[in-house]
Amino acid sequence: MQYTTTSAGVEMPKIIYGTAWKKERTTELVIQAVQAGFRGIDTACQPKHYAEERVGEALMPLKKEGFKREDLYIQTKFTPLAGQDPNNIPYDKNASLETQVADSFTRSKKNLQTDYVDTLLLHSPLFPHANLLSVYRAMEKIQQDGGALQLGISNCYDLGVLKRLYEDVQIKPAVVQNRFYPDSDFDKELRAWCDAHAVIYQSFWSLTANPYILASEVVVNLAKEYNKTQAQIFFNFLSLEGIVPLSGTTSQTHMRQDLDIFSFELSLSQRSEIRALLV
Numbered sequence: 001m002q003y004t005t006t007s008a009g010v011e012m013p014k015i016i017y018g019t020a021w022k023k024e025r026t027t028e029l030v031i032q033a034v035q036a037g038f039r040g041i042d043t044a045c046q047p048k049h050y051a052e053e054r055v056g057e058a059l060m061p062l063k064k065e066g067f068k069r070e071d072l073y074i075q076t077k078f079t080p081l082a083g084q085d086p087n088n089i090p091y092d093k094n095a096s097l098e099t100q101v102a103d104s105f106t107r108s109k110k111n112l113q114t115d116y117v118d119t120l121l122l123h124s125p126l127f128p129h130a131n132l133l134s135v136y137r138a139m140e141k142i143q144q145d146g147g148a149l150q151l152g153i154s155n156c157y158d159l160g161v162l163k164r165l166y167e168d169v170q171i172k173p174a175v176v177q178n179r180f181y182p183d184s185d186f187d188k189e190l191r192a193w194c195d196a197h198a199v200i201y202q203s204f205w206s207l208t209a210n211p212y213i214l215a216s217e218v219v220v221n222l223a224k225e226y227n228k229t230q231a232q233i234f235f236n237f238l239s240l241e242g243i244v245p246l247s248g249t250t251s252q253t254h255m256r257q258d259l260d261i262f263s264f265e266l267s268l269s270q271r272s273e274i275r276a277l278l279v
């Protein structure tokens, strides 16, 4: 695995295994992913989409195989009420925002059987700004108490929101995790800002949202030239652009292919050709 060092000094794997929608298969797939070579795991305290406790259940057998907690990069999320299933909210919905964050994180630590996470992400911005700040400040307290090595935000497509948050908080977000798709113009402006402020941009939907890029002549020809799959070409491109992609593959073949994206390097002109497809 290759790593990138974040502004908070955290070693983040350059591709991260995503655990959404895996339900009862979560434990088995996380074990397979780590055995295959993934070292980063993404989850959330959001029972609607993630079985966070099953990620935790994978850690014990992995420990027996010799994978220590510090060998793994684990990131979870605080999901605001709007993103939760109303019938399965992992905290008291009537509590203050600060208490919701604290209780959600206590639940995450129990689920993950760990006393710290590498990154705690806010799953999506809250409005108005005062609510966003209340939640983020509660996350800062978790970071200051040693519960999270760094903080970040997800689904933040409005650069104005990100900039204002960045200016108003003490512990700057080190990570933005966004959907990589045409509707947001692939976050071009936001990613340039992230680069300038040493904020790592993680992408999801990287393959599913972009079938026309994967099927493009440029990518198909590069796949032939490098003897790689189209998905590998695109992941390699993303990585060279400084993006950390998430992969939630359920296939062991795809796990191996996802991990093999660091075995080659597209040239500058080839990267420009793919960049031109981001329209």
Ligand SMILES: NC(=O)c1ccc[n+]([C@@H]2O[C@H](COP(=O)([O-])OP(=O)(O)OC[C@H]3O[C@@H](n4cnc5c(N)ncnc54)[C@H](OP(=O)(O)O)[C@@H]3O)[C@@H](O)[C@H]2O)c1
Residues within 6 Å of the ligand: 017, 018, 019, 020, 021, 042, 043, 123, 154, 155, 177, 203, 204, 205, 206, 207, 208, 229, 231, 232, 246, 247, 248, 249, 250, 251, 254, 255, 257, 258
């Ligand atoms: N912050 C958020 O709101 C948010 C939202 C969505 C997702 N996420 C995170 O991002 C993770 C990834 O989610 P995603 O939406 O990007 O989709 P994904 O779960 O990674 O699925 C993408 C599709 O790509 C396929 N795939 C993966 N690797 C491949 C490869 N090398 N070659 C060909 N196909 C491949 C998978 O099929 P196979 O299973 O057959 O390989 C799957 O159909 C999630 O698990 C979650 O952790 C976060």
